[in-house]
Ligand SMILES: NCC(=O)N[C@@H](Cc1c[nH]cn1)C(=O)O
Ligand SMILES: [Zn+2]
């Protein structure tokens with residue numbers, strides 16, 4: 001059942017109001033990994049709850065308790081649960097999104113203050129515009145259109161919005177498992193839809209049926225009692241940074257090969273059938289280079305690039321806490337440094353399998369340094385990979401919606417990123433989960449100058465609405 005014309009026209013007529021809604025959302029600095037921004041994350045959750053309530057959604061804020069972050073005990077931002085419609089003759093779709101964002105500073109290389117929303121040259125710019133505030137606003141726009149038009153929604157909707165996704169979704173798995181039980185908020189839904197990833201390129205919409213998992217680690221080296229003058233102490237003491245750089249350098253080679261024994265070996269080679277899927281995707285190595293903003297692809301072979309992103313694990317080095325990183329030439333020997341890195345996991349890898357391999361390797365590498373410093377290794381957070389069945393009516397409905405709104409067939413992709421709760425939804429609810437991305441490959445999620453194309457936001461709002469109509473029309477058999 002295609003989306004009604006009056007809905008599509010409402011979206012076009014009200015585009016500027018929808019953009020204002022996104023502006024308001026972007027300007028709340030809801031950075032989940034920043035201790036000082038935690039009140040803003042909570043404010044963002046409250047703002048979102050009010051938006052939902054104003055559009056007739058029954059909501060519930062769930063306190064997820066407290067957690068430890070960077071030596072502080074902090075209140076976790078609430079999960080915002082919502083529901084609208086209880087018509088037993090209709091399907092019920094569960095929508096998930098996250099209202100927290102990655103950190104961003106002007107000095108990272110932004111052309112504008114990252115939390116000041118700018119509309120320019122067809123782009124909606126600002127932190128969170130594509131990840132994940134744009135898609136969440138898309139769902140709210142769909143609700144607004146139906147309320148203002150006095151039209152019933154074609155399906156019942158349940159919502160789970162969280163404020164800690166960018167920090168490993170702390171506390172959410174337990175909530176989802178609890179609420180999936182009989183009598184729980186999300187028990188009995190027919191399918192799940194998540195809009196929190198991107199097209200493979202800038203041309204072709206995508207339906208996504210897989211995500212990599214993640215295991216995020218920290219290696220801390222301590223020794224000196226305080227930071228030291230390198231002129232007075234250089235070549236007289238074991239330096240924590242020197243040890244850490246050696247360890248971090250031993251984890252991955254410059255071509256992306258993971259040097260931790262046993263990690264790559266867990267992954268089976270691709271079958272002929274799987275290779276054919278990559279051949280069919282609308283993709284060129286120029287796409288990754290355009291999205292990366294430089295000629296830096298590891299291979300000029302499209303299949304290698306696609307498999308590197310979708311079906312092989314990767315190990316990335318993220319940063320060093322405690323290292324000198326300001327402009328200037330401070331001659332310091334930092335006393336305590338923590339190196340952060342993560343491994344993106346693919347089936348059948350699990351964090352429980354991979355973590356002991358990494359720990360044993362890091363300990364062995366550190367022992368080989370014969371350093372008198374101390375090393376501690378830990379996992380900051382983790383999530384398992386997920387793969388779905390694309391032959392399900394949930395995907396069929398999304399395919400029709402994409403075709404109706406964008407006029408082309410979508411690519412079927414596996415995403416290189418992670419959304420830790422996805423597998424928990426699939427397992428605890430026992431239903432199909434679909435990822436329906438709104439943004440493009442070059443949106444700059446987690447990066448500088450993050451944007452969502454105006455057309456992706458507006459057509460994407462239509463696509464989300466159209467998907468609900470197509471779900472309603474599918475037979476669940
Ligand atoms: N849009 C999904 C996303 O960006 N997910 C994050 C999740 C994460 C895990 N640890 C920190 N963030 C990702 O990096 O894939
Ligand atoms: Zn996201």
Ligand SMILES: [Zn+2]
Pocket residue numbers: 102131166445446
């Ligand atoms: Zn993200």
